Amino acid sequence: MEARHLRYALALAEHGHFGRAARALGIAQPPLSKQIADLERETGARLFDRTRRGVFPTAAGEAFLARARRALQEMTAATVDAGRAARGETGRLRLGFIASALLAPLPDVLGRFGRERPDVRLELHEMASSRSASALIAGELDVAVTLGPPRGAGAEHLVSVPIGHDHLIAVVSSAHPYAGQESVTLDQLRRRPLIVAAGEDEPAVTAGLRTLLGEDSPALIGATFARDVHTIIGLAACGVGVGLGPSRMLSAPRPGVRFCEVTPRTALPDLILSFTDEDRSPALGAFLDTVRRNCPDVGAALDRRLSHA
Amino acid sequence: MEARHLRYALALAEHGHFGRAARALGIAQPPLSKQIADLERETGARLFDRTRRGVFPTAAGEAFLARARRALQEMTAATVDAGRAARGETGRLRLGFIASALLAPLPDVLGRFGRERPDVRLELHEMASSRSASALIAGELDVAVTLGPPRGAGAEHLVSVPIGHDHLIAVVSSAHPYAGQESVTLDQLRRRPLIVAAGEDEPAVTAGLRTLLGEDSPALIGATFARDVHTIIGLAACGVGVGLGPSRMLSAPRPGVRFCEVTPRTALPDLILSFTDEDRSPALGAFLDTVRRNCPDVGAALDRRLSHA
DNA sequence: GAGCGGCGATACCTGTTGTGTATGGGGAGG
DNA sequence: CCTCCCCATACACAACAGGTATCGCCGCTC
Numbered sequence: 108m109e110a111r112h113l114r115y116a117l118a119l120a121e122h123g124h125f126g127r128a129a130r131a132l133g134i135a136q137p138p139l140s141k142q143i144a145d146l147e148r149e150t151g152a153r154l155f156d157r158t159r160r161g162v163f164p165t166a167a168g169e170a171f172l173a174r175a176r177r178a179l180q181e182m183t184a185a186t187v188d189a190g191r192a193a194r195g196e197t198g199r200l201r202l203g204f205i206a207s208a209l210l211a212p213l214p215d216v217l218g219r220f221g222r223e224r225p226d227v228r229l230e231l232h233e234m235a236s237s238r239s240a241s242a243l244i245a246g247e248l249d250v251a252v253t254l255g256p257p258r259g260a261g262a263e264h265l266v267s268v269p270i271g272h273d274h275l276i277a278v279v280s281s282a283h284p285y286a287g288q289e290s291v292t293l294d295q296l297r298r299r300p301l302i303v304a305a306g307e308d309e310p311a312v313t314a315g316l317r318t319l320l321g322e323d324s325p326a327l328i329g330a331t332f333a334r335d336v337h338t339i340i341g342l343a344a345c346g347v348g349v350g351l352g353p354s355r356m357l358s359a360p361r362p363g364v365r366f367c368e369v370t371p372r373t374a375l376p377d378l379i380l381s382f383t384d385e386d387r388s389p390a391l392g393a394f395l396d397t398v399r400r401n402c403p404d405v406g407a408a409l410d411r412r413l414s415h416a
Numbered sequence: 417m418e419a420r421h422l423r424y425a426l427a428l429a430e431h432g433h434f435g436r437a438a439r440a441l442g443i444a445q446p447p448l449s450k451q452i453a454d455l456e457r458e459t460g461a462r463l464f465d466r467t468r469r470g471v472f473p474t475a476a477g478e479a480f481l482a483r484a485r486r487a488l489q490e491m492t493a494a495t496v497d498a499g500r501a502a503r504g505e506t507g508r509l510r511l512g513f514i515a516s517a518l519l520a521p522l523p524d525v526l527g528r529f530g531r532e533r534p535d536v537r538l539e540l541h542e543m544a545s546s547r548s549a550s551a552l553i554a555g556e557l558d559v560a561v562t563l564g565p566p567r568g569a570g571a572e573h574l575v576s577v578p579i580g581h582d583h584l585i586a587v588v589s590s591a592h593p594y595a596g597q598e599s600v601t602l603d604q605l606r607r608r609p610l611i612v613a614a615g616e617d618e619p620a621v622t623a624g625l626r627t628l629l630g631e632d633s634p635a636l637i638g639a640t641f642a643r644d645v646h647t648i649i650g651l652a653a654c655g656v657g658v659g660l661g662p663s664r665m666l667s668a669p670r671p672g673v674r675f676c677e678v679t680p681r682t683a684l685p686d687l688i689l690s691f692t693d694e695d696r697s698p699a700l701g702a703f704l705d706t707v708r709r710n711c712p713d714v715g716a717a718l719d720r721r722l723s724h725a
Numbered sequence: 726g727a728g729c730g731g732c733g734a735t736a737c738c739t740g741t742t743g744t745g746t747a748t749g750g751g752g753a754g755g
Numbered sequence: 756c757c758t759c760c761c762c763a764t765a766c767a768c769a770a771c772a773g774g775t776a777t778c779g780c781c782g783c784t785c
Contacts, residue, residue, distance in 0.1 A: 108419065108491060108495065109418045109419050110417065110418050110419045111418065111772085113491070113494075124732085125732070125733060125734095126731090126732070126733085134772085134773060134774085135773065135774055136732085136733075136734095137733090137734075137735080137736095137773080137774075137775085138772060138773045138774075140733060140735090141734090141735090141772085141773090142772080142773095144734085149495070150494075150495045150498045150499065151495075151499055151502070152498045152499055152501070152502035153502070154498060157732085157733065159731095159732085159781065159782065162733090165501075165502070165697075165698075166501045166502070166507045166508075166697050166698055167499070167501040167502035167698065168498070169501070170497040170498050170500070170501040170507075171494045171497065171498040171501075173494075174490045174491070174493050174494030174497055175491075175494050178487045178488075178490035178491045178494065179487075181483045181486045181487035181490060182417060182422070182483070182484075182487045185422075185459075185479075185480045185482075185484050185487065186458070186459045186460075186480070188479040188480065188482070188483055189459045189460075189461045189463060189476040189477070189479050189480040190459065190460055190461055190476070191479070192474075192475045192476040192478070192479040192480075193460070193461035193462070193474070193475070193476035197479065198475045198479075199475075388474075388475050389474075389476065390475065420743085433761085434761070434762060434763095435760090435761070435762085443743090443744065444744065444745055444746080445761085445762075446744080446746085446747095446762090446763075446764080446765095447743060447744045447745075449762060449763060449764090450743080450744085450763090450764090451743080451744095453763085466763095468752065468753065468760090468761085471761095471762090
């Protein structure tokens, strides 16, 4: 049985007349008679009553037609759904990211993507950069935002572009002596208890601070370690010490704290957007489009990475 | 798009390999490649990723396959449902009947039919015989049980067989003087207040009683009229008088009442089973089969009526 | 009642197309 | 570098969907 038989049966039921149904189908009457006869032979049941006043479905015909309608609806829906999925309008996007990326630029990008593609199911997984990388390579994620480029076996197959440049800034309570300053010097940092990050991703950051402030700086030795940037800011607000973190903390202003630049300006590892370029899903393509439109410079980098790929 | 494309796409997704899928489908590999290519061109989306390790559906392919599976299920279900409907295993049977037919023989027949054809939706409409007849002719009923053969315009196109022979019996309270008797005579009836039927169908019955008992019998003039047999029995139980009704009342025994034959035995109009013979629905055919098996004599009459039709 | 017209079924032919065979191209593994 | 595996392409054929002509049947009308 083919879809043609269903279409013909439905047309016949609708018009109640072989000749008119055939004309509506754009074929001649004899082929329609034959196809209906074939269908009745295959189903083993008479589906239509041919009377002088018209052609009417039998009880078996009614049962058949109800299913036929749904079958054809499913078939057209199949094409529609495939098209939507291919254009990235539906589907699933699994995103791994480090928590601090939620300060910036993820809120903008995710908000925009959610509005542009309301039918894409976003699966958001906060995880350390190293786990994001291995999950990407294992095919468990579609895209990831990591601190620095992903490393490890298979990372060479990933496409990575910087999505945010950060430098080191300080955060202090409004009551803190540094609160009025535009910037703080390294010497000033060395004289105060510090609050620094201690997540899975942070050994490199901490090492960078050691080099910056001096290997055995008492401020670092007596530092408070926090698992995420919000804790750093919170502790700074309590006056525990001088918080140090990425400049994207500026996206999380909070009453009672002030941010200061650190002099000299010190670069931190970039936020990196990574994905596997083979088998790129349409939803990922749509996401990259959104990123492209949201951050022109990232878009340009993307185009460079994808053109020679 | 034809059902073939769906079957091929599903087979390809299942086997993940053009060659093996083609073998499973009983065709060669190139035709499968061509059909899949045609399908992808028609949907406008690449549905499968051809990799060295196998063929896998894309996101669009997954969306398509989900719909394709349902479409094919509907198609096979269409054939199954049509067959079931054609055999009268499903569908609808609209039965019109007079209330007293519920005493006998409808309970047996309906009970058996309900067990044998649990998926046929029974629509039961209690109505007067004349309304049953016109509803049958108008195509609003499939079958009817009436008191006497249906009359009126179009009734000649109906097939009718007697489904029960009844004669007049009396019903009295256990305390009634006649309660101990096997039978009562017409004279005895004339000496007591009577309770007789007064439904839409009953003028003929009442007329029969007049002839039987005498035109101006005081028992009839002072009779109590009841709309249905259960009321007749109930009034008799209260000692209002001697109830008169069809012998199928014997199927409704009740504490506190006794039934007596009436001497001489007096025939009443038969219960008649009628249906339209043209466009006989499978459910009706199944119902007639049940009747045939339940009442052999009715079956024989049916066969006689249908053979020469 | 005979002729007529409408409708579906049948017979036969034609053109499309689904399928088979043979072959090409491209990547992975030895 | 060769070989194998796999999918795509090329081409021929056969099956079948569809077109044309016609038949059989029934109801209608003159």
